Amino acid sequence: MKENKILITYATMSGSTQEIAEFVANELTHLGQPLELRPCREVNDLKAFSGIVIGAPLYMFHLHKDAQRFLQRHQKSLADLPIAVFAGGPYGPNAAQDALEVHKNLGEELTKFTWLKPVSVQLVGGRFDPARLRFPYNLIPALKQAPASDARNWEEIRSWVHSLPTLLAHPLHQALA
Ligand SMILES: Cc1cc2nc3c(=O)[nH]c(=O)nc-3n(C[C@H](O)[C@H](O)[C@H](O)COP(=O)(O)O)c2cc1C
Incomplete structure (x- = not known):
C-alpha cells in the first residue's frame, strides 16, 4: 500500500512558481501532510x-515546457493519481480583468492531455520582474522596460492549499491506488 505522501512539483522560469510551491509545501506540512517538493525536471518516478x-x-499561451514534459513522461502513473494544478499567469495592472481569459487558456492547455482529470485547477496571479527574464525574453526591449509587478494573492493561495488534503484523498482515487 502507498503511504500518504504528496509530491509538490513545479516548472519555473523566473522563480515565482517555485516560491508558491514552497509556500504550498510549508502550509501542507503545518497541516501534517507528508510530502516531497521537487522541480518537475528532477522527478524520476x-x-x-x-x-x-x-x-x-x-x-x-502554453504550459511551461518542463510541466508539459512532466505530464507526458509520467502519463501512466498520473492517470491513476489525484492531481491538483496551479498556474501563475496574469500579472500587472490588468491581472484581475485578464484572469477569466487566462483561466480559459489554462483549461485549453490542460485538455491537450486528454487523460488528465485534475481534482482542482487554481489560477494564481503571476509575478513579473524584468531583472529575472531569461533568454530569449531578455532580448525583447518592451519586456525589459516593463514595470515589475506581483499579482500573487497569498491568502487566496493559502485557502486553496487548505482544500487540498481532502481533494487529494478523493475516494475514487483511493479506491484505484
Ligand atoms: C515572456 C512571457 C510570456 C508570458 N506569457 C504568459 C501567457 O501567455 N499567459 C499568462 O497568463 N501569463 C504569461 N506570462 C506571465 C507568467 O506566467 C507569470 O509571470 C508567472 O508568474 C511566471 O512564473 P515563473 O516566475 O515561475 O516563471 C508570461 C510572462 C513572460 C515573461
Missing part, C-alpha cells in the same frame, strides 16, 4: 506518492 500538486505557469 511517482511510485512513492499518493497525490500530486503541480505548478505549471503559462508562457506565450
Whole structure:
C-alpha cells in the first residue's frame, strides 16, 4: 500500500512558481501532510506518492515546457493519481480583468492531455520582474522596460492549499491506488 505522501512539483522560469510551491509545501506540512517538493525536471518516478500538486505557469499561451514534459513522461502513473494544478499567469495592472481569459487558456492547455482529470485547477496571479527574464525574453526591449509587478494573492493561495488534503484523498482515487 502507498503511504500518504504528496509530491509538490513545479516548472519555473523566473522563480515565482517555485516560491508558491514552497509556500504550498510549508502550509501542507503545518497541516501534517507528508510530502516531497521537487522541480518537475528532477522527478524520476511517482511510485512513492499518493497525490500530486503541480505548478505549471503559462508562457506565450502554453504550459511551461518542463510541466508539459512532466505530464507526458509520467502519463501512466498520473492517470491513476489525484492531481491538483496551479498556474501563475496574469500579472500587472490588468491581472484581475485578464484572469477569466487566462483561466480559459489554462483549461485549453490542460485538455491537450486528454487523460488528465485534475481534482482542482487554481489560477494564481503571476509575478513579473524584468531583472529575472531569461533568454530569449531578455532580448525583447518592451519586456525589459516593463514595470515589475506581483499579482500573487497569498491568502487566496493559502485557502486553496487548505482544500487540498481532502481533494487529494478523493475516494475514487483511493479506491484505484
Ligand atoms: C515572456 C512571457 C510570456 C508570458 N506569457 C504568459 C501567457 O501567455 N499567459 C499568462 O497568463 N501569463 C504569461 N506570462 C506571465 C507568467 O506566467 C507569470 O509571470 C508567472 O508568474 C511566471 O512564473 P515563473 O516566475 O515561475 O516563471 C508570461 C510572462 C513572460 C515573461
